Amino acid sequence: MSKSPSLSSISINSGAPAPKNGQAFRSGPVFASTFHLSGDVDPNVYQYGRFGHPTWSDLEDGLASLEGGETTVFPSGMSAAAAILTSLAAPGDTILLPSDGYGPVRHYAKQYLEKFGVNIQTIATREIDAFDFKGISLALLETPSNPMLDTFDISLAAQKLHALGGLLAIDNTTLTCLGQHVLSLGADISMSADTKALNGHSDVVFGHVSSTNNEINAKIREWRKYSGNIPGPMETWLVHRSLSTLDVRLERMCRNALALAETLSQHEKVKAIRYPGLPQDPSHETAKKQQQLFGFIISFELADKRSAEQFLSACSLVYEATSFGGVHSSAERRARWGTDDIPEGTIRFSVGCEKEIDIIADVLNALEML
Ligand SMILES: Cc1ncc(COP(=O)(O)O)c(C=O)c1O
Numbered sequence: 001m002s003k004s005p006s007l008s009s010i011s012i013n014s015g016a017p018a019p020k021n022g023q024a025f026r027s028g029p030v031f032a033s034t035f036h037l038s039g040d041v042d043p044n045v046y047q048y049g050r051f052g053h054p055t056w057s058d059l060e061d062g063l064a065s066l067e068g069g070e071t072t073v074f075p076s077g078m079s080a081a082a083a084i085l086t087s088l089a090a091p092g093d094t095i096l097l098p099s100d101g102y103g104p105v106r107h108y109a110k111q112y113l114e115k116f117g118v119n120i121q122t123i124a125t126r127e128i129d130a131f132d133f134k135g136i137s138l139a140l141l142e143t144p145s146n147p148m149l150d151t152f153d154i155s156l157a158a159q160k161l162h163a164l165g166g167l168l169a170i171d172n173t174t175l176t177c178l179g180q181h182v183l184s185l186g187a188d189i190s191m192s193a194d195t196k197a198l199n200g201h202s203d204v205v206f207g208h209v210s211s212t213n214n215e216i217n218a219k220i221r222e223w224r225k226y227s228g229n230i231p232g233p234m235e236t237w238l239v240h241r242s243l244s245t246l247d248v249r250l251e252r253m254c255r256n257a258l259a260l261a262e263t264l265s266q267h268e269k270v271k272a273i274r275y276p277g278l279p280q281d282p283s284h285e286t287a288k289k290q291q292q293l294f295g296f297i298i299s300f301e302l303a304d305k306r307s308a309e310q311f312l313s314a315c316s317l318v319y320e321a322t323s324f325g326g327v328h329s330s331a332e333r334r335a336r337w338g339t340d341d342i343p344e345g346t347i348r349f350s351v352g353c354e355k356e357i358d359i360i361a362d363v364l365n366a367l368e369m370l
Helices: 007-013 054-067 077-088 103-116 125-130 154-163 214-227 233-243 246-265 284-290 305-314 356-368
Strands: 070-074 094-098 119-123 138-142 167-171 189-193 207-211 272-274 297-301 330-333 346-350
Touching: 007 054, 007 246, 054 070, 054 207, 054 233, 070 077, 070 214, 077 103, 077 138, 077 167, 077 189, 077 207, 077 214, 094 103, 103 119, 119 125, 125 138, 125 154, 138 154, 154 167, 207 214, 246 272, 246 297, 246 356, 305 330, 305 346, 305 356
Parallel strands: 094 119, 094 138, 138 167, 167 189
Antiparallel strands: 070 207, 189 207, 272 297, 297 346, 330 346
């Protein structure tokens, strides 16, 4: 038996060292913009709140022990994505993004990078396994994709890109570092919108970037320092506190999700369903190979827009919202944004930590009313 604790146990103390006698288990946030700095500048001490901060360092150490790579925290998932794209792309480079991934990442690249001579190419997630990556310098991809939960083989993509001198970054928001270890699968960069499951309490917008490559980490940190995209100490501390319960939350959410997906897959009013945990799902084999968890997001299709809207209003336990990954179950008719190429009746359902029997009863009751 291995003597070192598993990642699940490391997440309980969030990577913090054991307290000494009389010390609190956890230290509080440090509210400071300015640090005493005398004489010649010492790069190993805190100097100014935009350059480095002890509360960031605590969370970054905790995340690094779970991700397996040095970590830089950001005030949102979008700023984490912007840090990767802006600091690693140069004029003439071609960036590959998923056509079915989080839309604002594509928007950012097109709006703010294309004008400086960076080329943007997109690809559907289900086509990535067969793609040759020729001409791609940096790929920022999602697996499973969101909302339709297609997957691709991370190790295969990393091998192909590395052979051509390219870099692979994975947006691991939907599974988190406990659900999929993207750096050990060969990706150069792991990125996450911690606003979702990693924080999980629907009260903080946050993000981070991790990598084992020192050159990449230096560029990411420099971009944070000079763009001023820095998180506040309170938000950072809240995310760190939530990290302690990530494992138990995910365990419950994913178990609930599998039970709900099995129920929905047999329901006559559900036209189609995607959940990588279902053996018949097209993502099942890849998910089994590279994920630790099947996830807590289910996408399913009802007859049309009206049925989807009726379903959402008929749920009482499940709140209608555009985010996901919280302890509270939430759902939305994703096509309402007009950004995803999906049927009008598609519901993206984020399964929370409620009792399985209660969520299933709420959903069955709402389907009954259609
Ligand atoms: C997969 C994914 N990446 C990035 C983001 C952006 O994160 P944030 O909203 O924290 O900026 C989101 C937000 O929904 C997301 O779903």
